[in-house]
Amino acid sequence: MIARGPGLSIFWQTLLLLLASIAVVFVVTVALFVWSPPPRPDFNSLSDIAEALSGRRIPRERSWKVLVVPRDEGRHLQLRPERPDFEERQRERRLSVVEHPAPPVPDRDMVSSPAFSIRLADRIGVPVDDVRLYFEPDQSSNLPFRTRGDRRVIVRRGEPLFFDTVVAGLRTESGWRVVRTPPRAWIAPWQKRALMLFGISLLVVIPFAWFFARALAKPIRRIADAADRMGANPQAPLITEEGPAELRVTAHALNRMQQRLSAYLTERTNMIGAIAHDLRTPLARIAFRIETAPDEMREKVQGDIEQMRAMIAATISFVRATGTVNRIEPVALDRLLGDLAAAEEEVGRPVALGPVEPVEVDGDPMALRRLFQNLVDNGVAYGGGVEIAVARHGDEAEIRISDRGPGLPERQLEAMFQPFERGEPSRNRATGGIGLGLSIARAIAQEHGGSLVLANRIGGGLEAICRLPIRS
Incomplete structure (x- = not known):
């Protein structure tokens, strides 16, 4: 029996791996919040819709602030916009423009606002009858349940912002120019970034999990192979007692069982060999005493005696042949x-x-x-x-x-x-x-x-x- 040094139990190894995995996920989550910019809701303003319909730049209202810019010859005043325009950011859902012979038809759950239609016609510079504007209520598709109550649109600095699907149309000489918000991507860019970071964390954890599973499976496989050998041959080498505490206890119990089984079989084999050997003496006496018997009887008894001697010799040979592979x-x-x-x-x-x-x-x-x-x-x-x-x-x-x-x-x-x-x-x-x-x-x-x-x-x-x- 070979005993190796004590090792961590399966319980503690599994617990440490679990804690390490939680730590990796925590670090990735913190990195996601610290280094990854938060997702900003994508929207289209009324000016975006007007520009897409008219095909030209629409002036927008801006709020300005005064900045003091130092120069070599003195101080100068400069006007700069207080905040960048909404359209200056990178859009994820740009409006698509198509020519259509008929006016646009609203989708289900879309509404229209006369005030927004008038404002859109003013921005483009056409009569209100030449425009159509339909939109979904503010972020209604993102709510846990739909409501028919207050349907509003966010207005920021006088600019309506549409966060959901918008369908608008402008009458032209050849028909209608229709703009529509494309459907949302199945996975948004910020979701792709989050999945990528979690995938990296998974790749970091996989090698540790693989090494843990390999270290745990190796002694289990050795115990299974040794137990299979022991079932075929009780004289097989004992199992090496190594690995986690639970596996070392199992290996020790199997080794003790093998030793007891081997001792039991050896005792039974020796007993059979001794009985077969001791039967030779009474057979020899029977053979000696039958010499005076009639020839016919003596020949039959001698044949039985020779057969019994052969069986005894074969039994002794069988006992000696089993369990004696030493070299x-x-x-x-x-x-x-x-x-x-x-x-x-x-x-x-x-x-x-x-x-x-x-x-x-x-x-x-x-x-x-x-x-x-x-x-x-x-x-x-x-x-x-x-x-x-x-x-x-x-x-x-x-x-x-x-x-x-x-x-x-x-x-x-x-x-x-x-x-x-x-x-x-x-x-x-x-x-x-x-x-x-x-x-x-x-x-x-x-x-x-x-x-x-x-x-x-x-x-x-x-x-x-x-x-x-x-x-x-």
């Missing part, structure tokens, strides 16, 4: 399987080597050789011969040992890995073993962090598929 080193599977196939061919067994990719795994060479030897023995015994192939699939090596035998029913494939389970139901030694070869093979594969399954081949036959993690 871990790089193993070249292509070389190991090539040597195994060559050794089988030397003794005349039908074992062929198919396509084999060079691949290395971490493991015990003797245990892995026993794993593949058991699979080859099963394939030769029940399928008449095998073919060995190795391929890479992502970060795993896939070893296929295939035969052309009769195969097995699908429901029986997983049951073959149970101890003492045989595809051939009789216990005759001449037709196979006692049913521990596949159990031992799967145990070795799991102890190496891999898996072993059986599958029927297309066209007939059975194949054992073993997957082992490739060496980093």
